[in-house]
Amino acid sequence: MKLQRELNLIFYKACAELRAEAARTYAGFLWWIIEPLISMGIYYLVFSFILARNIENYAVFLCCGLIPWRWFQSSVMCGANSVISSRSLMQQVYIHKLIFPCTSLLSNTFKFLIILALLIAFVLLSGYPISIKYTAIPIIMLAQGAFIAGCTLWCAAIMPFLPDFRLLLLNLLQLMMFMSAIFYKVEAVPEKLQTLLLLNPMTGIISGYRDILLFQKWPDWSYLGAILFVSTLLAVSGSLVIHRFNRIYPKIA
């Protein structure tokens, strides 16, 4: 009964946040599409013309990397600040603090789903065939979702104790972005570096999306399995930390 109440709250709060966000601008929810398009356009210009890469259909290749990356980045940024930014609310009413990061995970996932649908349309329109391999998309999303949840919950858990971490996080995410094989192929870097890059789960996940959407290949199952396993551990331990400090956060935030 109580869990049901909390799930309802997460769901309604996520919807409310999305609605409020859309109501803030004239173009409203169209920004969820326009904004990613603009940022991808910029990266496309920079990497395609100025830093000329020799990859065919670079626009599609780039989108397959950037779109999953944006899901990760915006969820982690948003979720990491979710507990701190609810400072005044948690002084007024008792709510379980897990609700805050879960709400931002949900709303960011919703936005990602819209863009993912557009990505698939773009891939198909560019002449890539649809294949049985598309059935692996939900599985790769599950692995990525778990990884996102793990990172987000841990960031949200420690952020109220370490406000300085927030400034560091921006730079960490930027470093991680350039090490995620979004703008280049993993195979294009020296072999020694490849192993290092693959230690970053986002590298493997992005290669997985490309395998499915562009190369009609199954993703690397054992790699995805390992990510899913480690991420679940991260997510569960992060949740436990938040649960442990559930009634401490209002005192320090």
Place this chain on the structure above:
Amino acid sequence: MTKQPVISLKNIGVCYRRHGLFSRKPKNIFWALEDVSFDVYPGETLGITGRNGAGKSTLLKILAGIISPDRGTIKMSGLRTTLLSLQAGFDPFLTGRQNITLSGMLLGMTRKEITEKEEEIIALADIGDFINQPIRTYSTGMRVRLGFATAHYVDPDILLIDEVLGVGDADFQKKSSALIHNKINSDQTVIIVSHSPAVIKNLCDRSITIEHGKNLN
């Protein structure tokens, strides 16, 4: 009284650390509550008074379950305890209706309860056609009335009130303070915190005075 207490506090202490996580030195630790003990019985109206900084707000947060004590024990009989907080979770870009639902859920109502009471809440708040407009277009008075109306229909087992005051303009102040007095005089268990001993004496069956983080009686 022979009844079992619904809340039982024993030697409650709460401390705040001045420099966050990394301070263990005693001079950086401030005990807002040092040693507070009392019982709350079902159906009674309990008043808590004390000067500014005596620890009243901290005590309310303990009772509302917002924070947990650093020492001592608290026994609650699993009842819903809610602090009467106005406009909790209100978002200026959501409509009046959406804010009622959001705030109501945060205060512990279910979607079903809110749907049932929605029209009554809107009638009490007296917002008119504005109810479907984002509340950033509301006047301060309208926002206050909507906040009060929503919180009024939350029906916890134990109600916590921080300073009994009517809110809004003169008319609504009368209406809202009458409604709060009704709640206080009903069978509901109510705990009122106020810095004014007169208010407490007037409204409560029993009172407790907090001073320097300890209760006197």
